[in-house]
Amino acid sequence: MNDQMQQVENIFLAPAGVARADLEKILESILTHEVDFAEMYFQSSRHESWVLEAGIVKDASFSADKGVGVRALSGERTGFAYSEEILVPALEQAAVASRSIARLGGNGKVSLKVGNPVKPLYRDDDPLMSLNEQEKLEILNKLDAFARQLDSRVNEVIASVSGVFDTILICATDGTFVSDIRPLIRANVTVIMKDGSKTEKGSAGLGGRDNYHMLTDDILMELAKDAVHQAKVNLMAVDAPAGNMPVVLGAGWPGVLLHEAIGHGLEGDFNRKGASAFSDKVGQRVASSICTIVDDGTIAGKRGSLTIDDEGTPSQVTTLIENGVLLGYMQDKKNARLMNAKPTGNGRRESYSTLPLPRMTNTYMLAGESSPEDIIASVKKGIYAPNFGGGQVDITSGKFVFTTSEAYLIEDGRVTTPVKGATLIGNGPDVLTKVSMVGNDLALDKGVGVCGKEGQSVPVGVGQPTLKVDELTVGGTN
């Protein structure tokens, strides 16, 4: 008996009078065409957000979304249709549309069996209900008060909390019949600080697959401190230098380097198409021997974690690079099948109305042996960057960027003057060969990552220890 499956069937199937046998019949109707695989993905999603600005909670919204996506795969072809109505006729219509990529002439039996449940990595209750509305307002008021009490130059505070409660059910012609219940929450604070004629902004956020109770007073204070600190540092910042130089990246969120520089390039779809700068590089050295990088969807409660991916494959720890050598790619079912590989639990989609793609979960570099102090001390002239905004990559040329949100000069082995935000640019396939020191202080980010690919956003995590890249191009003006 699988209680969660019962609960999920009650959400999607029972109200519409859809039986398990109906799902099997609809999947079989797709198999009457020359189709290798077909799948239905049911999703129900509840989302809320509360925003404070100018000292009052002035904006709040709630949304509810429910639907089913039907997909058929035939060789390299994908047919896809979806419906907001979960009724047999609507499912049949979507099935007909999805199989239109393939000719008539196939048959197959589908038997859906609930497999052994995978141990969930997160709680299964609705985070939106974990606090009442008054208590949610309280969180925002605290963030506002904490930020203002930390520095009198704080001119404006924008604070927000949001929660998502996702329930999914997946059934497929390979017998897959699984469900998952996914909570996700997030808190953010942005401060605008004025000092004389200068204005600067600082932002911080955190979250995870948990409920609002994780937002304790200590956590909120830490968040406010991070945002105020960032604004303060930027008020003192001078122009960043321009050119090639050593860069020391801080632990945690700066792991966005790994996400952009190598993560995307190791996603199965780009490599199947030969479009990645990493295509055909398995077994080759792509990083210095002190670098080992994994994609790990199995960390309990983390923002990028998944008990099962959006195709029903349990998430796993996939070693992407071991001691500098490229081991393999991240796969969804389609690309794994076409590349004779195994799915790695990386098939993800933004919603029932979008197609699954190979995507990262939590991507990080394992700890090394150097102390962060020794790493800084080893640099004569360079940049220390403990915090970043977002990044971007061109998979094919391998060129990637990421932009500092807090950075300092390193002069004679010491961190000195703060510098303004600057974009760093490098080449994915060789940037990690220039990593000469890896810290012993591995940290994961605090749970704010959003990854965009083909117009779809999914939550992800990144992490790394402090590390030194001997040469990166720093895009300052000085």
Place this chain on the structure above:
Amino acid sequence: MKKQPLSVTEHPADELDLDAEIEKFQDTGEKLIQLALKKGASQVEVGVSKDLGLSVQVRNQQVETLEFNRDNSFGLTVYFGHKKGVASTSDLSFEALSETVEAACNIARFTQEDKCSGLADKELMATEPKDLKLDCPMGVSAEKAKALAKECEEFSLGYSDKVSQSEGATFNSHRNLRYYANSHGFSASTPSTRHSLSSVVIAKDQHGMQRDYWYSIARDFNDLELPKTVGEKAAKRVIARLGAKKIATQKVPVIFTPDIARGLINSFCSAIRGASLYRQSSFLLDSKGKQIFPDFVTMKEEPFKLKGLASSWFDNEGVATREQSIVSQGILQTYLLNSYSARRLGLKPTGHAGGVHNLSLIPGTLSYEQLIKTMNKGLIVTEVMGHGVNLVNGDYSRGAAGFWVEAGEIQHFVQEITIAGNLKSMFQGLQAVSNDLDMRSSITTGSWLVNEMTIAGN
């Protein structure tokens, strides 16, 4: 020139009975407004949208994906005095809609009194509906869509041996119906169509691979560029990237091609948006009436452009839009305000809830080639990467790729560099805008020549 309309089959939009759907939206909209008022709301606005479309991607002359899109959405905002609640759903059953009204009203019990919140004032509502020809006959079937994408890819691959592979050619076709109404009695239904054709290609040489693309987008299928044009432009662009070199760190003049210059105008628009101003987080605070650009720069907003990608006779709050100069002879004429930001700033709304409606920078007489000659030595930027634009202080630092120019001639492709400066001085340092307009967006401009930026490279 008009072509014969094509036969219509297999497009999800074929099933749309427009008149019946509009009537249904109006009926539902009115009922839900009444329901919210009955629950005690003093003001309400609702938006309903239905989008029907298909998308075909072809790679190596085979269909890679065929997607049928059917999207519904309903959203409403209620005001209980100055307290606001927002809720939305994708389920258009009346039961789900009523629950959504309930959810919005519930939220408004908890949000706090904000004197500036509420609908835009009644006298600002648009009263003159205009047929802006946004809904063009579809004329596309799934089969036709496949054929177009295939043809486009064929022209990319066949253009030159240097094009080593395709990452896919895509044809997209959508029909949308949007309904907006509020408790001032304003309501409007806007049907519209949108098609696009694109090709992404890869070229390879001893230095590695390069990828580039081209696309065409239009409300009217007949206004799309031909598959040959799109396919060959993508091929030409990717071939031009071969033989890339990094250049030295230096300060030089920079040309931004129209698709990149458009991004600079976007940043300008974000900086004069009400929300950036009342939060005091813009590098263009108190800049109305001041010289932001050199005096040859005039930017006009044309909301009533027929078939325009952002044309509308009302904004997202029902406020009348109007033709206006946002920048005249370099001087900022107006901020971009919705009713909330206008109240916060003690100003009048400008019809910009939801953004600008077709903004064009009036071009000069120079051609793109003449602009390159004028620059003589410097960098042409054809691609920017990353998010390094700080609207609070105007600092700009982004990854870039493009072409190195010497003696007025393109020398080679450049990559893995950054360009940096400050938007305020980049705007002031604008030397000329050429007449190579890119019409593929609601923002239209030619290429920009900016006097100086810092390049970080070798």
